[in-house]
Amino acid sequence: MKKIDIEEISKSEYCIGKTRIILCDNTIIHVTVDGDQTDEIAMVTKDLCLRLFKLVDGKINFLIDLNRCGKNSRRARLAWNELSENGKCNKVAIFGLNPVARLIASFVIGFSSEKNQRFFMTEKEARAWIAD
Amino acid sequence: MDEEQLEQRIELINQAIMSVSRGEYSVQLELSPEHNPIDALAMGINMMIDELRYNFEIGQENIKIKLLNKKLLESQRKAEESDRLKSAFLANMSHEIRTPMNGILGFAELLKNQELSGDQQQKYLRIIEKSGVRMLNIINDIVDISKIESGLMTVEIVQSNINKQIEDLYLFFKPECESKGICLSMKNSLPTIQSVIQTDQEKVYAILTNLIKNAIKYSLKGDIEFGYINKPYELEFFVRDQGIGIPRERQQAIFERFIQADLANRNAFQGAGLGLAISKSYVEMLGGKIWVESKEEIGSTFYFTLPYKTVQNKWATDEDVTLGIAYNDSNSEALGLKILIAEDDESSELLVAIGIEQYGKEILMARNGLEAVEVCRNNPDIDLILMDIQMPVMSGYKATKKIREFNSEVIIIALTACGLSGDREEAIEAGCNDYISKPIKIHDLLVLIDKYFRK
Numbered sequence: 167m168k169k170i171d172i173e174e175i176s177k178s179e180y181c182i183g184k185t186r187i188i189l190c191d192n193t194i195i196h197v198t199v200d201g202d203q204t205d206e207i208a209m210v211t212k213d214l215c216l217r218l219f220k221l222v223d224g225k226i227n228f229l230i231d232l233n234r235c236g237k238n239s240r241r242a243r244l245a246w247n248e249l250s251e252n253g254k255c256n257k258v259a260i261f262g263l264n265p266v267a268r269l270i271a272s273f274v275i276g277f278s279s280e281k282n283q284r285f286f287m288t289e290k291e292a293r294a295w296i297a298d
Numbered sequence: 299m300d301e302e303q304l305e306q307r308i309e310l311i312n313q314a315i316m317s318v319s320r321g322e323y324s325v326q327l328e329l330s331p332e333h334n335p336i337d338a339l340a341m342g343i344n345m346m347i348d349e350l351r352y353n354f355e356i357g358q359e360n361i362k363i364k365l366l367n368k369k370l371l372e373s374q375r376k377a378e379e380s381d382r383l384k385s386a387f388l389a390n391m392s393h394e395i396r397t398p399m400n401g402i403l404g405f406a407e408l409l410k411n412q413e414l415s416g417d418q419q420q421k422y423l424r425i426i427e428k429s430g431v432r433m434l435n436i437i438n439d440i441v442d443i444s445k446i447e448s449g450l451m452t453v454e455i456v457q458s459n460i461n462k463q464i465e466d467l468y469l470f471f472k473p474e475c476e477s478k479g480i481c482l483s484m485k486n487s488l489p490t491i492q493s494v495i496q497t498d499q500e501k502v503y504a505i506l507t508n509l510i511k512n513a514i515k516y517s518l519k520g521d522i523e524f525g526y527i528n529k530p531y532e533l534e535f536f537v538r539d540q541g542i543g544i545p546r547e548r549q550q551a552i553f554e555r556f557i558q559a560d561l562a563n564r565n566a567f568q569g570a571g572l573g574l575a576i577s578k579s580y581v582e583m584l585g586g587k588i589w590v591e592s593k594e595e596i597g598s599t600f601y602f603t604l605p606y607k608t609v610q611n612k613w614a615t616d617e618d619v620t621l622g623i624a625y626n627d628s629n630s631e632a633l634g635l636k637i638l639i640a641e642d643d644e645s646s647e648l649l650v651a652i653g654i655e656q657y658g659k660e661i662l663m664a665r666n667g668l669e670a671v672e673v674c675r676n677n678p679d680i681d682l683i684l685m686d687i688q689m690p691v692m693s694g695y696k697a698t699k700k701i702r703e704f705n706s707e708v709i710i711i712a713l714t715a716c717g718l719s720g721d722r723e724e725a726i727e728a729g730c731n732d733y734i735s736k737p738i739k740i741h742d743l744l745v746l747i748d749k750y751f752r753k
Contacts, residue, residue, distance in 0.1 A: 168339070233333075235344060237341060237348075239348070240349070240352055264333035264337075265333065265334065265335045265337065266329070266334075266337050266338045266341050267333065267341050269338040269343065273342075273345055
């Protein structure tokens with residue numbers, strides 16, 4: 167299995183490949199997905215998010231930008247599903263303006279049995295739903 | 299994107315879908331950096347192809363699991379069947395050993411009655427003897443199957459005259475067949491000069507004996523024919539009877555251990571159910587195969603093959619391949635030997651003492667190995683020691699080693715009860731000149747003594 171490294175930009179900002187993950191205000195994990203989400207990338211991303219969960223006392227939300235996202239593997243969708251079902255997770259707001267983002271969001275949300283995930287066209291709409 | 303580019307991409311999507319329809323799940327469509335609707339369509343198709351591949355692989359796994367489950371169920375059924383057969387075997391074995399034991403103990407008790415006539419005594423003795431032989435057969439079968447299972451059974455290839463073996467067996471079984479009203483016949487298809495083969499003579503004898511015994515046991519009337527025919531590179535032996543036959547569904551199973559014990563009508567036929575399993579093992583050890591053709595109420599023919607390579611150039615006469623010294627009554631004149639019998643069991647000691655009485659001018663006794671050593675030390679003129687191996691205080695092998703420290707001349711013959719391969723080597727290594735297995739046949743013992751003293 168190909169080894170994927172986590173690049174620590176700061177205590178709250180990380181890069182996994184081209185994907186950027188930022189913990190904002192101890193309430194939101196902002197994920198800007200870039201490129202294909204392979205099994206390996208998904209596992210490392212999940213582990214990092216679980217580590218970030220431990221840094222936060224209360225519940226946490228996901229804000230996921232799929233504008234530059236590539237193909238999601240089945241295991242990647244499974245990993246996102248596990249994160250959304252985690253007791254620490256409150257809402258998962260997915261957004262993306264282009265048709266590919268919408269399609270991937272559809273696959274990801276369709277894979278989950280939880281109803282705490284929604285797709286939005288813009289980041290603004292997504293943040294508003296989280297804040298609501 | 300112009301119309302031509304759009305057509306090309308749609309064509310690529312069509313081709314991908316057609317590939318998937320042929321079961322090619324590795325196909326994937328390329329996406330442009332634009333992430334336009336066509337890219338979304340291509341991405342959707344790519345991800346659906348992944349799902350199809352995943353489901354296909356799961357399906358394949360399920361098929362494998364179903365097959366494994368089927369095999370597991372079959373193994374479980376076989377294990378349960380084996381367990382059941384072993385239980386049946388143990389129950390049958392218990393019966394097979396207790397019945398002759400009952401005859402031996404019961405009639406020995408009756409023999410204590412001093413008012414019995416001579417005829418009655420002889421009749422009871424015959425029953426005891428017959429029961430003893432029956433029990434010995436069972437013990438031999440158990441020892442043989444144990445040797446086979448533990449890998450101790452070895453093959454001893456010698457020159458063997460097959461025609462002579464067939465004739466010997468014919469003469470041996472003819473009286474028994476005649477007493478049952480069965481006509482026994484034999485068939486040899488090679489001239490004597492070509493009938494000498496390299497094989498394990500004892501095992502061939504055991505296989506044929508077992509098959510002929512079975513033929514007699516399961517025949518109430520009709521004929522029994524046995525012998526062999528010559529085929530390219532092998533001899534095909536057969537034993538044909540007109541007995542009760544074997545149901546088709548049991549024809550494979552009868553070569554497995556314990557099977558006879560499972561027959562519903564087993565009470566009608568004595569035996570441990572090991573004979574055919576032993577025969578099959580022997581045949582396979584000799585490089586052949588065994589099978590049966592049978593019809594119920596018509597009869598059975600057992601076949602087995604042996605590799606055939608004639609050794610006629612080395613063959614001269616029967617005597618050349620006969621080992622040992624033939625014993626006859628004219629040899630029984632006194633040898634005037636001083637003999638020590640080292641034996642802890644009183645009845646065995648008495649049997650040997652009576653048997654060799656005519657050869658001894660003096661017979662000494664010892665009840666354990668230590669006594670044997672002492673007696674031997676005090677009587678340096680002893681000619682022969684018959685040494686039981688399993689004795690208290692000091693074993694026969696240890697006693698032999700002690701005796702050899704001061705007497706290398708005396709002839710020592712080990713009397714063993716184990717009947718295992720390696721007995722002979724162990725006896726020789728301990729310092730014995732020879733060995734004989736219990737139960738001891740006096741005739742064989744005398745032949746052995748003749749070998750050393752009648753030169």
